[in-house]
Amino acid sequence: MTDQFLTTLLPQLASGAAHTHALGFQYEGLDADRVRLRVPYRADLVGDPETGVLAGGLVTTLLDHVGGLAVWVGLKTYQPIATLDLRVDYMRAAIPGRDLIAEARCYRLTRSIGFVRAWAFEDDPADPVAAAQSAYVISAEGDHRAGANLRAKSSRTAGDAA
Amino acid sequence: MTAPLLDSLPYARFLGLRTQLNGDALTVVMPFADHLIGNPMLPALHGGSTAALLEMTAVAQVSLSYPRLRLPRPINVTVAYLRSGKPADVFAHARINKAGRRVAYVVAEAWQETRDQPIASLTAHFLLDDNDNAT
Numbered sequence: 001m002t003d004q005f006l007t008t009l010l011p012q013l014a015s016g017a018a019h020t021h022a023l024g025f026q027y028e029g030l031d032a033d034r035v036r037l038r039v040p041y042r043a044d045l046v047g048d049p050e051t052g053v054l055a056g057g058l059v060t061t062l063l064d065h066v067g068g069l070a071v072w073v074g075l076k077t078y079q080p081i082a083t084l085d086l087r088v089d090y091m092r093a094a095i096p097g098r099d100l101i102a103e104a105r106c107y108r109l110t111r112s113i114g115f116v117r118a119w120a121f122e123d124d125p126a127d128p129v130a131a132a133q134s135a136y137v138i139s140a141e142g143d144h145r146a147g148a149n150l151r152a153k154s155s156r157t158a159g160d161a162a
Numbered sequence: 163m164t165a166p167l168l169d170s171l172p173y174a175r176f177l178g179l180r181t182q183l184n185g186d187a188l189t190v191v192m193p194f195a196d197h198l199i200g201n202p203m204l205p206a207l208h209g210g211s212t213a214a215l216l217e218m219t220a221v222a223q224v225s226l227s228y229p230r231l232r233l234p235r236p237i238n239v240t241v242a243y244l245r246s247g248k249p250a251d252v253f254a255h256a257r258i259n260k261a262g263r264r265v266a267y268v269v270a271e272a273w274q275e276t277r278d279q280p281i282a283s284l285t286a287h288f289l290l291d292d293n294d295n296a297t
Contacts, residue, residue, distance in 0.1 A: 019208035022176075022197035046172040048233050055173035056236040057217045061210025065200075080201075083209045087240040149204040149248045 002076045006030060009078055014069055023058065025065065033105055035073050037066040040099045052096030060088050062102045063118045063132035070104035071114035071136045080139040081114065087133050094129045098122045104132075112138055167222055171233075174218050177211060181222060188226060190219040192252045199249065207247030209282070212272050215254050216241065216284035220268040223256040224288055234266060234288035245281040250274050252281065264291045 014020065014027035014037055023045065028036035039045070039054075039062050047055030064086055071081050094100055103125055104118035114136040119128040168174040168181050168190065177198070182189045192198070192215045200208025217239055224234040255277075256270035266288045271280040 017202055017208065018197050018199040019211055020200070044172045044176050049170060049172060050232070055171070055214065055218075056239070057173055057177075057210070057214025060213045060217065060239065060241070061208065064210045064213065065208075080203075082246065083241075083243050085240070085242050086209075086213065087238065088236075089238045090236050093235075146203045147205075149206055149246060 005077055006073070010035075010069065010072060013072060013078070014065070019061075020065060023061065025062070028101060030073065033070070033073055034103050035066060035069045035105075036101055036103045037062060037069065038099055038101050041097055046096075051093065053093045054096075054100060056088075056090060059090070059094065059100065059120055059130045060086070060132075062100060063088055063104070063120055063130065064134065066102040066104040067106075067116040067118045067132060067134045068136060070106040070116050070118065071109070071138070074106035074109040074114060075138070081136045082139065084113070084135045084137050086135075088130050089132075090130045091128055094120075095122055100129065112140075114138060167225060168218060171218070171221075173214065177214060177218070179215065179218055183226075186227065187255065188219065188223050190215065190222060190254045192254070194250050194252075201246075204246060205249050207249070207252065209241070209243055209247070212243075212247050212252060212282045213239070213241045213284065215252055216256075216270045216272055216282060217286065219254040219272075220256040220270045220284065220286050220288065223270075224258060224261070224266050224268060224290070227258055228261055228266065228290055230290055231292045234290055237265070237287040237289055239284055239286040241282055241284050243282050245279065247272075247281050248274055253277070256284075261290070264289060266290055 011027040108115040
């Protein structure tokens with residue numbers, strides 16, 4: 001079951017949603033507790049057209065997403081999670097024309113929170129473009145049910161009170 | 163002058179961002195689009211798209227208030243996610259709390275229904291120096 005989650009569901013979680021699919025995210029595999037995600041270089045993902053450097057917001061999204069994958073690797077199963085907090089340091093500009101790889105590790109997992117470190121680079125994790133430290137809330141059973149965001153405000157308030 | 167600024171940035175176009183200028187303050191809108199969805203079950207916007215909106219809003223506000231030859235470059239950003247983003251338009255506003263000769267410190271918030279219920283907030287430092295890469 002665990003193996004099946006890691007080999008089948010995790011790659012889908014890496015790029016299966018509309019946003020990650022539109023960004024071209026590609027699952028790059030797992031090495032012990034470290035998970036990798038790639039975003040191929042694309043002109044429409046550039047932040048500053050004068051430099052051709054990928055947008056900071058894209059790097060943030062990549063690090064946010066790979067961090068979530070690392071939490072699922074730590075949980076060894078799918079549970080709904082939500083990013084609580086994310087800090088990204090940008091060490092240098094990404095090299096124009098090059099794919100970015102992000103690697104993440106969930107270095108502490110409690111019942112409710114996953115603590116993650118992640119970094120993004122072209123070739124060498126020791127020469128990062130950016131590094132992130134982030135925390136993810138692991139949803140309790142019954143939270144975040146399908147369609148939860150589509151309910152009207154009044155009915156959600158009533159549901160919360162019940 | 164700022165509406166063309168974000169229009170000229172490919173990733174802002176990818177996100178579909180639109181700018182509104184009220185006096186000296188920008189409001190940036192990210193109209194809902196299917197390709198912004200990160201969780202199809204809830205459904206919810208991807209936190210990364212909201213973070214990118216906040217960062218772009220900060221960039222646009224800094225370059226409006228402190229024009230330089232080059233765009234401000236992020237040194238670090240911290241995003242707190244306060245509510246899940248619903249499949250609806252998102253609005254963002256940025257305030258420059260401190261701008262020195264080289265570095266600006268910016269706080270930004272994103273909201274959907276009402277501004278006093280933000281879905282995410284960002285604090286960030288940006289490098290303003292035009293000649294950072296010259297050495």
